[in-house]
Amino acid sequence: MSHKKEQTTFSIEVIPAPCVVVIFGATGDLTKRKIMPSLCQLCANNLIHEHTSVICCGRSDYTTESYRSYISQYVPKCSHCNKKSCFLDNIIYVRTDAKEPKTFQDLADQLNIKDSKETASPLNHLFYLAVPPASVTELIAALSQAKLLEETNPDAWRHLAIEKPFGTDLESAVKLDTFLHEHIAEEDIYRIDHYLAKETVQNILITRFANRIFETIWDHHAIDHIRISTAETVGLEGRNSYFDKSGLLRDMIQNHLMEILMLVAMEPPASSNADAIHVAKLNLIEKIRPFTEESMATGIVRAQYTSGNDMAGYLEEPDIPADSMTETFVSLKLFIDNERWQDVPFYIQAGKRMDSQDSEIEIVFKRSTLSFFSEQLSKTLTPNTLTLRIRPDEGMQLDLQAKHSGPKLAIGNLQFDTTYEQQSSNQGAPDAYARLLLDAMLHDHTLFVRGATIIESWKLFTPVLEAWKNNPDKYPLLSYPAGSEGPEFSLEG
Numbered sequence: 001m002s003h004k005k006e007q008t009t010f011s012i013e014v015i016p017a018p019c020v021v022v023i024f025g026a027t028g029d030l031t032k033r034k035i036m037p038s039l040c041q042l043c044a045n046n047l048i049h050e051h052t053s054v055i056c057c058g059r060s061d062y063t064t065e066s067y068r069s070y071i072s073q074y075v076p077k078c079s080h081c082n083k084k085s086c087f088l089d090n091i092i093y094v095r096t097d098a099k100e101p102k103t104f105q106d107l108a109d110q111l112n113i114k115d116s117k118e119t120a121s122p123l124n125h126l127f128y129l130a131v132p133p134a135s136v137t138e139l140i141a142a143l144s145q146a147k148l149l150e151e152t153n154p155d156a157w158r159h160l161a162i163e164k165p166f167g168t169d170l171e172s173a174v175k176l177d178t179f180l181h182e183h184i185a186e187e188d189i190y191r192i193d194h195y196l197a198k199e200t201v202q203n204i205l206i207t208r209f210a211n212r213i214f215e216t217i218w219d220h221h222a223i224d225h226i227r228i229s230t231a232e233t234v235g236l237e238g239r240n241s242y243f244d245k246s247g248l249l250r251d252m253i254q255n256h257l258m259e260i261l262m263l264v265a266m267e268p269p270a271s272s273n274a275d276a277i278h279v280a281k282l283n284l285i286e287k288i289r290p291f292t293e294e295s296m297a298t299g300i301v302r303a304q305y306t307s308g309n310d311m312a313g314y315l316e317e318p319d320i321p322a323d324s325m326t327e328t329f330v331s332l333k334l335f336i337d338n339e340r341w342q343d344v345p346f347y348i349q350a351g352k353r354m355d356s357q358d359s360e361i362e363i364v365f366k367r368s369t370l371s372f373f374s375e376q377l378s379k380t381l382t383p384n385t386l387t388l389r390i391r392p393d394e395g396m397q398l399d400l401q402a403k404h405s406g407p408k409l410a411i412g413n414l415q416f417d418t419t420y421e422q423q424s425s426n427q428g429a430p431d432a433y434a435r436l437l438l439d440a441m442l443h444d445h446t447l448f449v450r451g452a453t454i455i456e457s458w459k460l461f462t463p464v465l466e467a468w469k470n471n472p473d474k475y476p477l478l479s480y481p482a483g484s485e486g487p488e489f490s491l492e493g
Ligand SMILES: NC(=O)c1ccc[n+]([C@@H]2O[C@H](COP(=O)([O-])OP(=O)(O)OC[C@H]3O[C@@H](n4cnc5c(N)ncnc54)[C@H](OP(=O)(O)O)[C@@H]3O)[C@@H](O)[C@H]2O)c1
Pocket: 024, 025, 026, 027, 028, 029, 030, 031, 033, 057, 058, 059, 060, 129, 130, 131, 132, 133, 134, 135, 163, 164, 165, 194
């Protein structure tokens, strides 16, 4: 008799209603590397309505013809989609500049033409701002002035997708939020944190709430500590000036890693609905213990890479001031003051120019304390660990203790390791950006970031940024060689 369990997967994808995707920053890096290939992937998987179309906008002097020729270098005519007419063949380019209101009237005219031509009813519009942060507000003001964000017809929505950063500190984040709400309702804003759309990150909720074995032990009784970390071998990737003003705390921790932390640690939401998840995340982040002068000094490490392993140091990189104190590595410990997590440390770490390229969440359980094992043997037991791997090879690993062959009580580690790709029968699953584009067309906010949690996160980290700036002697900047494991330090104890 076979004991092999049948694998059941549920794949439910809904095709959004027809819409016009309007991309600002259409000549930029994000558009060519992520947005266009993702639209193409959705098209190839029949997840885009046949009447959905794309208008590309930018200040550059392209014509529709020359833009199609430019973008075809990066998305070669959607060749794998096998359709007679693919929406990418019908892209229109409209030159827009927020400083020239007339150009937004040209865009409105093009949208009107599409509305009257393509379907019987007015089309929905998704405005995607793939532009540098400094130009976001003037573009929104220009869209608003041209009345393009108004929902004049209840059957036609207007959605706005924006990329991080959402502010650089508490004050600027509140200002940005106030500005956004003056022009568009919160429910129509889709703030993108592409980390949230990664399979592993989506899988945090499923792992926790679809597996009874985990949720019943997901607290301080069973868990010793949780570690959320990301390491990159790459350095600044051409974003030198931007990164030097930002630093790693703002670039990775305040947003991506805190979003992951909220999903790992929140109470079970009332339902799988986006609003319920948002409420649970907000309740959690409000319970994180604020940093004090003491906990900043003993519980946060910042560092900058120096030259090493044939790589230049941070201060030798182009466009970096010789006296820059910008951190390229941060490791910190925080606590959550609620019943579930009392005294459980959460370690959050991110670094650039490290010796490995990996991101993972480790849930480290307490050691077995049963008197079944002798004191000596107990010391050899390693704690059970559940690792949710974001990269490389998105997947999951569970480390258990098991008897190894040999002496009666020879105990060793037994690893169950799988990648989501190995388990998935749905090879055409949308990747992170395709998932986000699809959800922004489907009014599904689950994988997007809300203004309120961003502001709570800034409340936590703005005092840290200020303390680093105002008191560098008290909070020193350590160093580590490029291509290494990072600086030497310890946050334990
Ligand atoms: N690239 C990525 O992999 C990536 C990943 C995650 C998030 N992001 C975020 O996505 C956004 C865009 O990134 P990107 O790398 O694509 O940037 P980018 O290549 O530097 O710029 C994108 C485009 O924005 C337009 N632009 C520049 N300044 C402008 C201004 N003042 N007003 C209006 N348009 C302006 C430019 O087109 P025109 O000159 O033709 O107007 C440019 O081609 C940023 O917020 C970034 O943080 C990017």
